[in-house]
Amino acid sequence: MNFCFPSFHVPLTSITVVDFILRLINAVKYHLYTAILFTWTDYKTVFFPITVFACATAPARSCSSLLWCCVWVWFHQLMCNVSNQVCGRKEDKINHPWRPFPSGRVSESQALVIRWATVACCISLSSMYEPELIHTTLGLVIVTLAHDELGGGNNVVGKSLCSAAAYVCFEFGATTIIGVMDFVSVTAVIISGILAFTAVHAQDFPDVEGDKTTGRMTFPIYAPELSRFFTLFVTIAWSVFLSWFWEVGPISTTLFASFGIYVGLRYYFWRTSEADRRSYLTFNVWLMAAHVLPLHARTSVLAF
Template sequence: MTGQASSTSRSLPFHLKTLWLISRSDVAPVLVPHCIAGLANLQSGWVLGSNQPAADVTQLIIRLGCMAIWIWLNLLSLDLANQRLDESVEEDSINKPWRPIPAGRLSQNEARHLQMLVIPATLGFSYFAGGLQESYVMIALNWIYNDLGAANENFWLRNLMNALGFMDFIVGASVVAGGPGAVLSHSGWLWVAMMGGCIFTTISLQDLYDQEGDSLRDRKTAPLVLGDLTCRVMVSVAVLGWSLATPFYLGFTLPKLAILMLLSMTIVGRTFAFRSAASDRRTFKIWCLWIVVLYALPALPDLPTGLIL
């Protein structure tokens, strides 16, 4: 499949909109949460090591801007690698026809050429802004997930690759936000590993609303292999479990627990009560909010209990 692009006049706004459409569906689950993660880990005082360089307000703003660009560049490369595949174009024509390739804004060959530009641009940016090692790791994960087909072969492997990718985004965002010489502390690595566990055991929620397209690609996702109900039970138990475990790991406070339990109970309730593809998509958006709150926990103050009573 060659994926011929439309002959529509290609002005700068056209290209900018195309770039937006490539990453649009990953803004809520990837870009925003990992911007929050980088900022929260920077402000936590313990996720990054003691050699974290001090910064004034101007430097901090520059670092946070670099962090957002670093996340987006790596995300753009991931999206291009996935969306240019023949199976992806066929699936997107059903699930996401607005994406640039099925919509005729970009050909598969043009997407490949664009990725060939984005990868060195990402590495060059990472060399100066930080997160170079994490960008190398992301390239390797991208190759395994998309080109070697790890996304399709086995849902446990699929979930593991997603978890490793999210962990890499957390680490990269944190060190870029921290500035030159910033590294994670031992406790920071444990926290990142815990977040990886959250992703590994709950990311199958996104596969609930994509079952038609995944079935077309013969992708071995959890709902298709284990069954829809079993997948819903598995994800629900994991969401509740992590909502209890993470506040206790950080030092129990009732407000933090209450916020997480409210979100987790909403996710669980919707997962069983509303089971259409559209409803599952909305539930996944609440899951994205749940992830944002988890990522923000290291920097959240210990609010007075009376504020939630």
């Protein structure tokens, strides 16, 4: 007896549609991972400190405002990261070879397109939320141009000025979205900008070798000993000043000042590349703690 099994014929169009969907999913995954690589090293430097600052300085009005704040900060961080990495490809081959440009995920011909596409995206995003935010975005674009294309990031003072201005733009935009810009918010943004100007060089210690090869003159390269002593001084000085200015309680002051002393001592005494990377992680935790202090002006939560 012969058994005949039915044959199943899948239309060519079905295979084509399935193949298209799979390719689309893979493309989205690839580009999303590329975007994460662009921004990876600055989550601790920009995304989390700025978001924490906005939440502490102008407590979120709603979950939607917090979500908008996170989206706005991330896309503007991406814009700055792409610009910086387009101009710093040689440095990244040494310091961050896994980034999209040195690793070959993004070609030279695609670099300029991505650079300006992110600018257009950020302007559109600001206009969707509040037209006045376009000025903040444009301010950040100008600062980024000055830092990357105009060489402001290649010397000690220029790098600090550009970094401080960028922090002010980020914090102004994030705080505007999440809450309201009043006296406490404006004061906190100004103080944070000055803090960034005096302490942003903390991020340069782990990248000394790469910066030397590209001719970038950072504070740790210009003055190796002085820069470490200055880092020790500013972390202690800012810890004491911020605790006094925001009038936090004695226990809070002791804890925050002790942490600042620890961060400064790490930079001064532990000087290997690996130690500097760990010190920078610790510095960013201290920076987030500093950004929380303005919350006390509204809630007295740190009165103990």
